[in-house]
Amino acid sequence: MFRAIRGLLLLSFRQHPRKMAIAIALMAGNAVAVPAGALALKHLTNEAIAGHADRAATAGIIVAACAMAALTCAHFAHIAYFEVSEINVLTMDQRLIAVSNGSPYLDHHERPEHADRMALVQEELQRLGEGLQALLTGASLAVGLLITTVLLTLAHPALIALPLLAVLPLLAGRKAQAAAEQARERSATDTRQARHLFELTTAAASAKELRLLGLTGELQQRYARHWQRSSTRIWRGELAAGLWRAGGQTVFAFGYVGALILVVGEAVRGRAGIGDVVLAIVLAAQLNQQVAAAVTIAQQLLRSGRSLQRFDEVRQTVTNLVGSDHTMPxxxxxxxxxxxxxxxxxxxxxxxxxxxxxxxxxxxxxxxxxxxxxxxxxxxxxxxxxxxxxxxxxxxxxxxxxxxxxxxxxxxxxMSAGFQDFARFELTARTAVGIGDLPRVADDRAVQTALARARSGVVTALPSGLDTRLGRSHAEGGTDVSGGQWQQLALARAMMRDEPLLxxxxxxxxxxxxxxxxxxxxxxxxxxxxxxxxxxxxxxxxxxxxxxxxxxxxxxxxxxxxxxxxxxxxxxxxxxxxxxxxxxxxxxxxxx
Structure with missing residues (x-):
């Protein structure tokens, strides 16, 4: 968890230090406002019972101010760190692209364990934005929990046991997350294969064969088998995780009920005022909410930490394959x-x-x-x-x-190369060919020469010639070309370099x-x-x-x-x- 906290903080502060500072300050204000409101409510109750209207009104204003601060600080903090969270995801995506292509070799793409790890990283990094929210909320909860512990101890020394009991749900939550993570790792291969079958059965390119060969039912059955095995493992992991969480929360619930009985008993015996009872009830309720939130946040932080760890494992795998540093031309x-x-x-x-x-x-x-x-x-x-x-x-x-x-x-x-399993670059036709010799990517004469070498007339059939946007990924619409036309463009790309040695x-x-x-x-x-x-x-x-x-x-x-x-x-x-x-x-x- 500490690795996740450190990694997220370093990543986020590098993106936008000022917005991070603002977000931390606002979350700190939220942390102080909640227990401070409970303390002000105690004084409001005591002053109202004593008939001190002015003091009660002042306490009431403080209660209202604390409530407003608690509601607004977290909201404005979210505005501050939301953009940082989005940039974090974009940055990690860019790093994953760099890592995946960080080796000059293809060895890591041949390893099944690397493919499983990559699939998990690609999925989990998209939720990295939740990690920053969890981190800031967790820090706010930690400050609030500390203040709540102090106030509970002042209300009655025995109530310090209540925050101590809160550690048990957190530990149980960590065990729960570990059980869920192990289940996800065990199901990674089946999940990856199920996703492949889903993409295969929903893609336009494979639709013809699926219908002509009557494969739809067979592939659906295979998809169901892979997904069933994957979901069964995940369900068992989540069941174990749920039992751990329920056990931790049950122990805390007994402590919570015991604390309320203790404070009410003290008031009945005249050793505490009504305001103390109100304070204890409010703080205990806050503590219960803080513990529940802390368990969820701890899971998110552990998940973020695991994502960063998997990313490091992927990077290490690729780093071990870095080529030699010879510079002979x-x-x-x-x-x-x-x-x-x-x-x-x-x-x-x-x-x-x-x-x-x-x-x-x-x-x-x-x-x-x-x-x-x-x-x-x-x-x-x-x-x-x-x-x-x-x-x-x-x-x-x-x-x-x-x-x-x-x-x-x-x-x-x-070198120049054209492969059977060529890439389909959904760019303009000019760029899709021109990147075969990157320094001349916008040179129309070089592109036309390459097309001539490939004996390709595909550009003449495109609605906007070389300016035609290829594929369906363009927001303004693109032209979807046939497999043969894609291959002609790939061949022209291979012909871009004028004097290859190979x-x-x-x-x-x-x-x-x-x-x-x-x-x-x-x-x-x-x-x-x-x-x-x-x-x-x-x-x-x-x-x-x-x-x-x-x-x-x-x-x-x-x-x-x-x-x-x-x-x-x-x-x-x-x-x-x-x-x-x-x-x-x-x-x-x-x-x-």
């Missing part, structure tokens, strides 16, 4: 090429290698095609070339220099028909030839269409994580091995 021109020596790789969390003992030379200026069955390791290989992962063993050499010694940012600036095209035309893909690669062959002459750049593409693959200078057949065959189309056909079999099977499908 990549060569201006490739002369030898990219060589892989005994390269093996296994994904995080598993010892099973996806690639084993890869030895290859991708000659400078060449066009290289990688083929193989699904899951053979083709995409993994191109990711290693982009250093999205580090090889588990072996080396990747760029003109004889270990890729790990090159400045990673500078290396990626000399161009990666991983199934970039999967949404295009065979003829369109063939035209695309024929067009790009001209660009690749120009870049090869100027920089010795290498083009690596992954494709299942052998009419396109045969255009490559070098064809690599991956099977079972190893290089099974390697050579030109003619060489591999003459070899009559795996490549020749796959080529003939596909070619037969196109014969009349």
């Amino acid at each position: 990549p060569p201006d021109r490739l002369t030898d090429g990219i060589r892989l020596e005994h390269v093996s790789f296994a994904y995080p969390g598993t010892d099973v290698p996806v690639l084993r003992g890869i030895d290859l030379l991708l000659p400078a200026g060449s066009t290289v095609a990688i083929v193989g069955e699904n899951g053979a390791g083709k995409t993994t290989l191109v990711k290693l070339l982009g250093r999205l992962y580090e090889a588990s063993s072996g080396r990747i050499l760029v003109d004889g220099t270990d890729l790990r010694r090159l400045d990673l940012t500078a290396w990626r600036q000399r 161009m990666i095209l991983d199934e970039p035309a999967s949404a295009l028909d065979a003829e369109a893909e063939h035209r695309l690669f024929a067009q790009y062959a001209e660009t690749a030839s120009r870049v090869a002459k100027e920089t010795g750049g290498i083009t690596v593409f992954v494709s299942h269409r052998f009419s396109t693959v045969r255009m490559a200078d070098l064809i690599i057949v991956i099977a079972g994580g190893t290089v099974q065959e390697c050579g030109t189309h003619e060489t591999l056909m003459a070899l009559a091995g795996t490549y020749a079999d796959l080529y003939n099977i596909q070619a037969a499908a196109y014969r009349p």
Whole structure:
């Protein structure tokens, strides 16, 4: 809890120190006003019974002033800290984005425990604004509780036991929150899968398959099973939490009743005045409300603390994956090429290698095609070339220099890439293409050139050309384009850089028909030839269409994580091995 308090205070004061100071001052006023009103009510009662009208009127005015202060201070404090709370959430969202992208690698995205933790953090950080309110309200309650304890002790020394009993509900509340948190963590995987199924069954992109394949009922049943398992665990955790809270409140309730009996008995015996009875009743009632509020606030603070702790765990996971600090620039021109020596790789969390003992030379200026069955390791290989992962063993050499010694940012600036699972940037069409070379993002000529290289006419079909806003996330309305059009824009984005040393095209035309893909690669062959002459750049593409693959200078057949065959189309056909079999099977499908 103390970690949560410290973290929230530091975060909030950095956002707006003046508003935080105002909010704290107003909440302090609220804390003093409530017990002060009870003390003034005691004097009002005693003076009224004694017949002292002037003194009773003065006490009445103080009671009214305290009541107004109690009502208004908290309200104006809320106005002061509300904006800070909103900024806190925005700041933590920005930090989460930075942390998620804080590693140059993708390892953390492959870990299921990281995905569960990220899902919880994303959900809980949106409620971080409640944490600041809980913190300020809790501080106000602590001050009020201290003053209430002093006043109760002055009314009767034995009443000091009542605030001490208030500790029990707080401790029980902490146990309750721990039980609820454990239940949420145990249910995180089922919750994440249930949300995925919910998004799948409500998204427009999957609606066609759901209806044609009759999957709606099946997915609803799976959603219900995941949600049932998740909600059952959460319900059990909340039940345990409820029992803890009920036990703590029950103990305090017995103490509360005992205190009232004690004070009333003292008044009956003439040892206390009516004003003391009124004071004790009001303070005990206030204490009861303060304890109930404190239990809730303690839960919110613990939840906020847990959110910040999970955020730190996510950050630590990513921090442990920070790349090397080598600053050697990549060569201006490739002369030898990219060589892989005994390269093996296994994904995080598993010892099973996806690639084993890869030895290859991708000659400078060449066009290289990688083929193989699904899951053979083709995409993994191109990711290693982009250093999205580090090889588990072996080396990747760029003109004889270990890729790990090159400045990673500078290396990626000399790369271009188009992937099958491309991003859909809901920006203007100009920006969605232009960000492929960020310094030229607003250069219409460069954007049009990239579109031409991708053989894309998608912009001519858009209502406002390059100024068309893509997607449905725009408040003023955007244009929703087809999957094929999104892919054409992604391909154009990959063509933005003029002189890449390495161009990666991983199934970039999967949404295009065979003829369109063939035209695309024929067009790009001209660009690749120009870049090869100027920089010795290498083009690596992954494709299942052998009419396109045969255009490559070098064809690599991956099977079972190893290089099974390697050579030109003619060489591999003459070899009559795996490549020749796959080529003939596909070619037969196109014969009349």
